[in-house]
Every structure is written in structure tokens, then in C-alpha cells.
Amino acid sequence: MKGVMFDFSGTLLRIESTEQWLDGALAERGLVLADAERAELVRRLEWFGALPGGVAPSEVPAGLAELVDTRDLTPELHRAAYTGLTRAAGLPEGLTADQLYDRHMSTTAWAPYPDAEPTLRELRRRGIPVAVVSNIGWDLRPVFRAHGLDPLVDAYLLSYELGAQKPDPRIFRAGCEALGLAPQDVLMVGDHLAADGGATALGCTFHQVPHLPVAARPAALTPVLDLVGF
Known part of the structure; x- marks a missing residue:
């Protein structure tokens, strides 16, 4: 990936x-x-x-x-x-x-998972581009800025800005294009099998994480690092 x-x-x-x-x-x-x-x-x-x-x-x-x-x-x-x-x-x-x-x-009102910042930072260190692809009706960028995550994200693909919501392939295609990569070279990480897993129809690989409270999920994102290149 x-x-x-x-x-x-x-x-x-x-x-x-x-x-x-x-x-x-x-x-x-x-x-x-x-x-x-x-x-x-x-x-x-x-x-x-x-x-x-x-x-x-x-x-x-x-x-x-x-x-x-x-x-x-x-x-x-x-x-x-x-x-x-x-x-x-x-x-x-x-x-x-x-x-x-x-x-x-x-x-x-929002808190990052414990391994969110370390995972994003390590991806940045490796030169792996990152996009946030979200079904949402408002601008989440201030949340990322407030928690110091915005410098670790290369692109935001938000459903309300694109007029398409996951699992519509258009939102995943836009994400891949923003990263400058073919779908088969992109990993989609999300908690919702139907919505986020829809990226597989485009050719992306999908990695699912459990939708749990922050305190109950300390390290579900770290396996992502094993799935991407160095």
C-alpha cells in the first residue's frame, strides 16, 4: 500500500x-x-x-x-x-x-484514539500520503486542527462537499485522486463494514477497526503500519 x-x-x-x-x-x-x-x-x-x-x-x-x-x-x-x-x-x-x-x-466534543496521532505521524515519516474520507454534514477540519492532527493529513474528502456519501465509489475515487494513487495502491481504514468497506468495489484494500469508546480501544490503528510500505 x-x-x-x-x-x-x-x-x-x-x-x-x-x-x-x-x-x-x-x-x-x-x-x-x-x-x-x-x-x-x-x-x-x-x-x-x-x-x-x-x-x-x-x-x-x-x-x-x-x-x-x-x-x-x-x-x-x-x-x-x-x-x-x-x-x-x-x-x-x-x-x-x-x-x-x-x-x-x-x-x-471529540477525542482522538490513543494511537491516532502516533500512527499518522509514522505514516508521515515514511512518506505515505493520508486522506480523511468521511460521511459528514459539517466541516471537521477544525477538530483535526484543535487536536494537532491536521498537519498529518494531506486531503479531506467530505460527503457534504462532494455530494456523495460512502459507499458510493465516487467518494473513494476522489480520495485516491487526491492522493495521486491508483485504488489498488490505497488502503481504506474504517469502522463500518458497509460504508467504509465499499472502497473494495473500487479496488482498494479495506482494514476494519472496532467502533469503541476511546478508552476501550488503545491500539487498533497500529496494525495499519504493517500494511503499508516503508
């Missing part, structure tokens, strides 16, 4: 927990919930998959199904899908779905 494409959420970085997301938004507005009410709201938010990058939904309300399927094509669709899921969970007075949505885009 002569180049690597990485997914963003659940691969290089992970969003804060639903509890932290909710608590942060409540604290910003000076709101306090009773323990039982807070626990029930966390449960409902996770049931509907309201936190982008968090727990996958167990139920998508019928009126939101199409929005959820196409959410990563534009910023408007992304916000509409996730605020809709948040409203389905029900919110206390004084807290809105848009306020919660805005919080998930903050740089402090």
Missing part, C-alpha cells in the same frame, strides 16, 4: 458519550435534571441514535427514514436528520435539539 484513507468518526476520533453530550448542553444553559429524568433522557437519546457518531439508532421514526439515509449529503439534511431524532427522544424545557446538535460540532 502506498497511501491510506481513514474514516473520521469511530476510526481516528470518537465523539463524547451521550451522558457527556447531554450534561455539557445542560450545563451551558444552567439546567439541572433529577437523576432519574437524566438517565431516562440518555436512554431515549441513544434509542433514537440522536448523537452523531454515537450509538446507532434502535428506532428511526417513520417520517425521518429518508432524511437519515441521505443525511450526509448536505449540512441542511444532516442537521434536520439529527435534530429530528433528538426531538423524537423528547427534551426538557429550556433545551432544544439545535443546541444539542451544535454542541456535537465543537472541538471539545
Whole structure:
């Protein structure tokens, strides 16, 4: 492999927990919930998959199904899908779905996996170009800058900017072109078999990592170094 494409959420970085997301938004507005009410709201938010990058939904309300399927094509669709899921969970007075949505885009809501920076740095040392290929509805570059990872990334291919979302081959082809490499020379690394694994249809090799909290996944990215050249 002569180049690597990485997914963003659940691969290089992970969003804060639903509890932290909710608590942060409540604290910003000076709101306090009773323990039982807070626990029930966390449960409902996770049931509907309201936190982008968090727990996958167990139920998508019928009126939101199409929005959820196409959410990563534009910023408007992304916000509409996730605020809709948040409203389905029900919110206390004084807290809105848009306020919660805005919080998930903050740089402090994301944390790199422990081996993300060392892996990217070693790839840079070896001269292996790196692209971030993400299904997303907002600009993640500030998150990479805030965590010191931006200098280690050569290109960003974001679904909302390209109008194509994984597993559409167009987004992977754009990634390969940005790296200046043929697909058969590029490794795609991601946590989602269907979305990220779609790169194999173009000829890329795929390496899957588990979608786990940061503390529970210390070294899933380091095997990537064995798959690329020196």
C-alpha cells in the first residue's frame, strides 16, 4: 500500500458519550435534571441514535427514514436528520435539539484514539500520503486542527462537499485522486463494514477497526503500519 484513507468518526476520533453530550448542553444553559429524568433522557437519546457518531439508532421514526439515509449529503439534511431524532427522544424545557446538535460540532466534543496521532505521524515519516474520507454534514477540519492532527493529513474528502456519501465509489475515487494513487495502491481504514468497506468495489484494500469508546480501544490503528510500505 502506498497511501491510506481513514474514516473520521469511530476510526481516528470518537465523539463524547451521550451522558457527556447531554450534561455539557445542560450545563451551558444552567439546567439541572433529577437523576432519574437524566438517565431516562440518555436512554431515549441513544434509542433514537440522536448523537452523531454515537450509538446507532434502535428506532428511526417513520417520517425521518429518508432524511437519515441521505443525511450526509448536505449540512441542511444532516442537521434536520439529527435534530429530528433528538426531538423524537423528547427534551426538557429550556433545551432544544439545535443546541444539542451544535454542541456535537465543537472541538471539545471529540477525542482522538490513543494511537491516532502516533500512527499518522509514522505514516508521515515514511512518506505515505493520508486522506480523511468521511460521511459528514459539517466541516471537521477544525477538530483535526484543535487536536494537532491536521498537519498529518494531506486531503479531506467530505460527503457534504462532494455530494456523495460512502459507499458510493465516487467518494473513494476522489480520495485516491487526491492522493495521486491508483485504488489498488490505497488502503481504506474504517469502522463500518458497509460504508467504509465499499472502497473494495473500487479496488482498494479495506482494514476494519472496532467502533469503541476511546478508552476501550488503545491500539487498533497500529496494525495499519504493517500494511503499508516503508
